[in-house]
Amino acid sequence: MTTRTERLATWAAVLQYDDIPQDVIERTKDLFLDWLGCAIAGRDHPAVKAIATFVQQMGPTTGRSELVDGELGFSTSPAFAAMVNAASSHVVEQDDLHNRSIMHPATVIFPAALAVAQDLGANGKDLITACVVGYEVGCRVGEYLGKSHYARFHSTATGGVIGVAAATARLLRLDSAAMLSSMGTAGTQAAGLWQFLLDATHSKQVHTGKACFDGIFAAYTAKSGLLGPHDVLEGPKGMGVALVPGTPIASAIDMHLGSDWAVLGSSFKWHASCRHTHPSVDALLNILATYPVQFEDIDSVVARTYQAAFDVLGLSGRGETIHQSKFNMGFVLAVTAQKGQALITDFTEEALQDASLREFQERVKMELDEDIDAAFPQKWQGKVIVTCKSGERYEEFVEYLKGDPQSPLTRAEIETKFKALAQYGQVKAMDRIQQIITRAWALEDQGSLTGLWL
């Protein structure tokens, strides 16, 4: 009998570029450029620097795989390059989000696939095919693991590592059996706890960096004959039993393969805060745009949301660091109300010290909304109720967010976001920025994938 995991592995091993619909290819390119910007923007983070130092100590300092941070002055092997670049792209909270799986696929799939593709001398079509495979496998695993898993584990890492293994295996042209071994060896390494959120420590970058390293490890060793467990998802001692307190969603593993594409189910992040704040940010922005309300007028805000938002947002305290502040609903809505937006340039040390923001923050309350919770993570809905000092009361409900699959960013918006992120990452040369954009929009025509960093 064929297991669901075997069917997924076989699909992943045989998918060809020509099998992929054009809209999936185009969206993959959108997500790729979006990811490049995130990686560049995060490269000065201390966790990224520490991981790069580790690579310098442990790895080769020559190789075909390039590091996002050119100032480091070396290239390395694909497992190590991917580790650094993945860490870097999960810093500024601007990387994509696959709704149903509650994971961020770009930050693990693209760094791994790009570094391996550079190592193998693969072309743009190879890269796109591998990334489509990686998104599909990773997000399906994340959806299988589900909400109860996400309450404890950073699904981007635990599902991501299997997606990385699949993308890498596809680039290595492994057959179905070796693809299955890759996924199995990846799954038995799946890890990543939320504990770091409580004290603003650096595991978030460790999780994405190591998901890349571990998934690449899984695929390369599978190529050399290392056997992975056949049913690491649904087996009696597999991830579904060990890592899922609730009931995993088995059908997610292989339902509608080849017709329901994970790439098309991924959302862009427009705001620079945790995605769990976005439904409330969008609802608040609607209120600000629709009614005569300004920052100073607001007495209190109620953000009605789903349980997973409480699970994650509740861990970052008052938001003492820039990163933590992006996980504090009160602070994020305060920024939104004050600035009329919540972009990367709005979360600063100055903002952290702004007494009016801090005071506003205290007047924001989160409430669990059962209807919204029931719809999550199929839909990331939000409802915001603003009560003004005047006594006026405004309420907004949002069903879909800016950047959601139902309203993705336009190419112009993606370019704008990329330029902002590149500048945030200290890139000065606008011609280089434009050159990268041009290459990304023609990714399928790239014979070589080197030189994509700034």
Add this chain to the structure above:
Amino acid sequence: MTTRTERLATWAAVLQYDDIPQDVIERTKDLFLDWLGCAIAGRDHPAVKAIATFVQQMGPTTGRSELVDGELGFSTSPAFAAMVNAASSHVVEQDDLHNRSIMHPATVIFPAALAVAQDLGANGKDLITACVVGYEVGCRVGEYLGKSHYARFHSTATGGVIGVAAATARLLRLDSAAMLSSMGTAGTQAAGLWQFLLDATHSKQVHTGKACFDGIFAAYTAKSGLLGPHDVLEGPKGMGVALVPGTPIASAIDMHLGSDWAVLGSSFKWHASCRHTHPSVDALLNILATYPVQFEDIDSVVARTYQAAFDVLGLSGRGETIHQSKFNMGFVLAVTAQKGQALITDFTEEALQDASLREFQERVKMELDEDIDAAFPQKWQGKVIVTCKSGERYEEFVEYLKGDPQSPLTRAEIETKFKALAQYGQVKAMDRIQQIITRAWALEDQGSLTGLWL
């Protein structure tokens, strides 16, 4: 308020060689030589070869850290050398076992500490101190996670990675805060599922190899400023919540630090089968030695044991491969009855094909014994009841096993075992074997730790 994890980290950061009692130092040397033999014996395994190939592809092929397999012809960085050597030492089921934590500390602590010590040019006393720290931290974490964790996770990896981080951090002379970060970053990477046992795949070696890599990653990045979560064990989103279905044993983390030594709580394996079979093997050997019973006389055997033995031994089916056969209680007791021992040379392809062993195997039954289960893992007891074809019935109960802390192997026995394992690993030069033994017994006097492989 100081957490238990902080107390453990502080203890680990400040322990000096001169603080360690002489019996702990001597036992560490015993365990070290015992481990060297295991690593040498496993080096031809396909999983080890595949991981070594990965190292060759991804890592530097020069470096100060040596690989157990000299035929590979290169040395590398400590993270990669440890990965290969750890994989190799967990192949032949002869590495040590810390009873209360149900984990194998040697196979993760020694490869990491030796590779890092070689890289840093540390001496024998540094190595011993780091290994004592690694055993203590790793085994205390394993005991904290407990039986319910072990039913789902390979504790050697999940506790081991934190022990590796601590041993490495000690060699790097990190302070208490960085030691805590090392442990936190290690804990958020903790992984390792038993699923591989069901299809005889290779994750066992992946788990120990990756525990070494990941723990070394944690300590080196902590040295470079990467912050790990402060309370990865007992925190609300930590390992105790996410990875323990039952109740963790909190007191294990820091009770009797510096007086109850994990090194002294570790057992040597004399038999070459899964340690969960050893209580029954010892009981059966007692019957064979005490009563006039031989292989041919036996009609049936009942092995009364604890639940964890069912959890693990139940996964390897009939024992189709040599490795699986060491996890099949029936087959192991058949070998024991036929050969009067269960050593590494007794588990062969010929034995797998031996119809009399296969037939005997079917007449062995495991039964859960509630008293034995209640005492586990403090005590690994066993009871065997043999019924002969003549109708005679013999019963033996064992409270402590050969190799247990209550009856450790003698140095002569350790040397005998080491020689057998080295020969199993194709080492021919007896003078080299003797030289390694001599160096191990004077480990504290070694100024350099290179050249310990054969």
